[in-house]
Amino acid sequence: MTTQNATTGLSRPPLNGLHAERPRVEWKQLGDAESPARFSGPTDEGFRLDHCGLADLSALPRFGLRGAQAAAALAERGYRLPDEPNRCRIQDDGSRLARLSSTEYLLLGSLADAGQRVSMTAQDWATLTPGCYPLPRQDSHAWLVLTGASTARVMAKLCGVDLDAPAFPAGHIAQTSVARVDAIVIRDALGELPCLHLLVDSASAAYLWPALLDAMQEFDGGPLGLDALLSPAAA
Numbered sequence: 001m002t003t004q005n006a007t008t009g010l011s012r013p014p015l016n017g018l019h020a021e022r023p024r025v026e027w028k029q030l031g032d033a034e035s036p037a038r039f040s041g042p043t044d045e046g047f048r049l050d051h052c053g054l055a056d057l058s059a060l061p062r063f064g065l066r067g068a069q070a071a072a073a074l075a076e077r078g079y080r081l082p083d084e085p086n087r088c089r090i091q092d093d094g095s096r097l098a099r100l101s102s103t104e105y106l107l108l109g110s111l112a113d114a115g116q117r118v119s120m121t122a123q124d125w126a127t128l129t130p131g132c133y134p135l136p137r138q139d140s141h142a143w144l145v146l147t148g149a150s151t152a153r154v155m156a157k158l159c160g161v162d163l164d165a166p167a168f169p170a171g172h173i174a175q176t177s178v179a180r181v182d183a184i185v186i187r188d189a190l191g192e193l194p195c196l197h198l199l200v201d202s203a204s205a206a207y208l209w210p211a212l213l214d215a216m217q218e219f220d221g222g223p224l225g226l227d228a229l230l231s232p233a234a235a
Contacts, residue, residue: 053222
């Protein structure tokens, strides 16, 4: 682990330059990229995790697939599919399979295996599968996760959709606007901890990250490194 900028030669997720501007950031390698392991701040990361935290998971693999045979192709590879569009299902390895429409799917890698299964699935589609085609999402979309009890109240400032758990339960997806940025929002949990995944255009990530942190201030929120997400509370 280092306290310097992300290591030269590794891939650079879209927000790493912004993270490197913060004081005393500690980094760790995740796959072929570096990602913040810890952020310094006025509150403990354990507190932020439980109450109001924001982490960048853009170093993890993500992969899309579309087509009439996409569902069958994923099922053949052992994935358990959501029953309807705008639903997300957790797989046995901790990866997520989100169904965005009747024929489009998004795979999100698991921290537990550094996204290895999703990465291998993406490589498997290097040769075309009849009836479906890949939608590479690694470079097109940044991946953020908002954690803690205040997630819905933070999002109420930035999004017109009611994202509180009673109206938006675990596994539900909203394709909406967050702070005027198009986003895929997924209600999820890290262990017992409520969270929201946000997938946004990579070019908009450097705008959305500080906008979210600003909205989190009244809840004593702040950024989280990967170590907080790998803690027992989030397991």
